[in-house]
Amino acid sequence: QWTTSSIVGEQVERIRAQVGDGSAICGLSGGVDSAVAAALVQRAIGDRLTCVFVDHGLLRAGERAQVERDFVAATGVKLVTVDARERFMSALAGVTDPEQKRKIIGREFIRVFEQAAQDVQDAAGEHGETFGFLVQGTLYPDVVESGGGAGAANIKSHHNVGGLPEDLEFELVEPLRALFKDEVRRVGLELGLPETIVHRQPFPGPGLGIRIIGEVTAERLEILRAADSIAREELTAAGLDRDIWQCPVVLLADVRSVGVQGDGRTYGHPVVLRPVSSEDAMTADWTRLPYDALERISTRITNEVAEVNRVVLDVTSKPPGTIEWE
Ligand code: XMP
Numbered sequence: 001q002w003t004t005s006s007i008v009g010e011q012v013e014r015i016r017a018q019v020g021d022g023s024a025i026c027g028l029s030g031g032v033d034s035a036v037a038a039a040l041v042q043r044a045i046g047d048r049l050t051c052v053f054v055d056h057g058l059l060r061a062g063e064r065a066q067v068e069r070d071f072v073a074a075t076g077v078k079l080v081t082v083d084a085r086e087r088f089m090s091a092l093a094g095v096t097d098p099e100q101k102r103k104i105i106g107r108e109f110i111r112v113f114e115q116a117a118q119d120v121q122d123a124a125g126e127h128g129e130t131f132g133f134l135v136q137g138t139l140y141p142d143v144v145e146s147g148g149g150a151g152a153a154n155i156k157s158h159h160n161v162g163g164l165p166e167d168l169e170f171e172l173v174e175p176l177r178a179l180f181k182d183e184v185r186r187v188g189l190e191l192g193l194p195e196t197i198v199h200r201q202p203f204p205g206p207g208l209g210i211r212i213i214g215e216v217t218a219e220r221l222e223i224l225r226a227a228d229s230i231a232r233e234e235l236t237a238a239g240l241d242r243d244i245w246q247c248p249v250v251l252l253a254d255v256r257s258v259g260v261q262g263d264g265r266t267y268g269h270p271v272v273l274r275p276v277s278s279e280d281a282m283t284a285d286w287t288r289l290p291y292d293a294l295e296r297i298s299t300r301i302t303n304e305v306a307e308v309n310r311v312v313l314d315v316t317s318k319p320p321g322t323i324e325w326e
Pocket of ligand 1: 103202203204205206246280282318321322323324325326
């Protein structure tokens with residue numbers, strides 16, 4: 001029988017068999033997938049796993065703290081944080097094309113990560129450890145959408161699959177490769193991860209970088225982060241977290257519309273709410289959120305985020321729309 005504890009047991013055995021007495025590195029993205037993958041590997045090989053968290057500046061509010069504090073408290077993993085915010089900002093300057101953004105973010109991520117891995121390895125070298133393995137939180141739908149599955153087309157370049165350089169010096173450990181998101185969440189709970197991590201919304205590797213339509217700048221990130229944090233707060237307060245798969249908030253940074261506030265005319269940016277319901281992200285339906293929740297989100301965002309004067313709702317299913325706008 002395919003129970004959660006049998007998945008855990010089987011994966012732990014597999015990881016031990018694959019890694020032997022080697023050591024592994026895992027990049028934490030702040031998301032569920034990498035957290036669960038890391039926790040599984042931690043369960044299998046203990047402190048021969050080192051986690052690296054790259055702060056690329058494209059994270060949601062509070063995300064870094066959640067990894068550094070909550071994830072570490074729950075698992076006891078060895079964690080190294082790299083602050084690479086400025087590096088990503090300059091690499092993204094002037095770039096508006098979605099695939100280009102993804103490629104740049106993926107490339108910079110790998111470079112920063114490789115350097116961090118090298119540093120970890122150099123430090124560990126003194127203790128005679130070598131790091132041969134790289135843990136990835138790749139799920140089954142990622143494999144399929146990146147063309148790794150049975151003949152599927154490459155729909156978007158997911159930076160956690162197929163974006164690694166050819167001359168990779170690591171062997172991949174991908175304990176979630178056969179699982180769907182709901183199974184990953186159950187495995188996470190089984191491993192003792194807190195609900196706040198296990199039931200958090202899926203978040204793409206390229207982060208808020210692909211939720212700003214237009215050039216990514218530090219100022220636009222601040223705007224989006226504020227709007228996103230209000231939307232998440234209100235959805236949680238209304239008890240709607242389990243009704244949605246995720247609700248991206250998208251900043252239409254190059255679009256402006258006229259508004260009015262007090263006696264004054266405003267000329268601000270719209271944000272899009274993209275609440276979707278889904279089983280596995282391969283298809284999705286737009287979620288019929290209660291009007292009062294939508295109203296609170298809209299009122300708060302337009303009151304509290306000065307640059308945003310309009311909130312719009314995306315009512316497109318997938319297909320034809322993807323969940324993310326880029
Ligand atoms: P789309 O937009 O393709 O998204 O319908 C499907 C699911 O995948 C997430 N997503 C990503 N996850 N790296 C990731 O790890 C990525 O580059 C990426 N792009 C999209 C998206 O949030 C949704 O859950």
